[in-house]
Amino acid sequence: MEQIVTTTETLGLERQVRFAAPQQTVYRALTTASGISGWWMPTSGCGEHGGELWLDFPPGPGAMHVDLAQPSSRVQWTVLRCDFLPDWVGTRIRFELRPDGDSGSMLDFRHEGLTDELDCFEQCLQGWDYYLASLHDLVDTGAGRPGDRHRR
Numbered sequence: 835m836e837q838i839v840t841t842t843e844t845l846g847l848e849r850q851v852r853f854a855a856p857q858q859t860v861y862r863a864l865t866t867a868s869g870i871s872g873w874w875m876p877t878s879g880c881g882e883h884g885g886e887l888w889l890d891f892p893p894g895p896g897a898m899h900v901d902l903a904q905p906s907s908r909v910q911w912t913v914l915r916c917d918f919l920p921d922w923v924g925t926r927i928r929f930e931l932r933p934d935g936d937s938g939s940m941l942d943f944r945h946e947g948l949t950d951e952l953d954c955f956e957q958c959l960q961g962w963d964y965y966l967a968s969l970h971d972l973v974d975t976g977a978g979r980p981g982d983r984h985r986r
């Protein structure tokens with residue numbers, strides 16, 4: 835299936851991504867350290883409800899509290915630390931999954947608090963576009979592009 839990307843910058847950055855894979859597969863890519871490492875950044879920690887995730891952002895670490903991990907439907911993180919982008923601290927990253935077609939799924943993504951008023955907005959917009967496409971590739975083809983954007 836083809837990826838769909840839309841934007842509204844009112845309360846935060848929003849995107850939609852369509853997957854050929856079922857919700858459960860996308861959910862695993864959002865809640866396991868190996869899954870997140872496969873599309874975003876090297877990650878350790880626990881992606882279950884109440885857990886913490888530690889991401890190896892260049893040039894410094896990031897930490898997310900897992901506010902919600904509702905199997906195959908919703909995931910929400912609150913950014914606790916982000917040395918690379920301090921504007922992120924206190925923002926929330928939400929992933930909502932729903933069925934799409936016979937066996938596919940749709941992801942509604944929102945980074946709440948990431949607005950065009952922040953200095954990092956354009957950089958973050960490009961970053962999320964890249965990494966959500968990487969998530970799409972990981973889930974639907976088995977090969978994401980974790981961290982590649984920062985190596986260019």
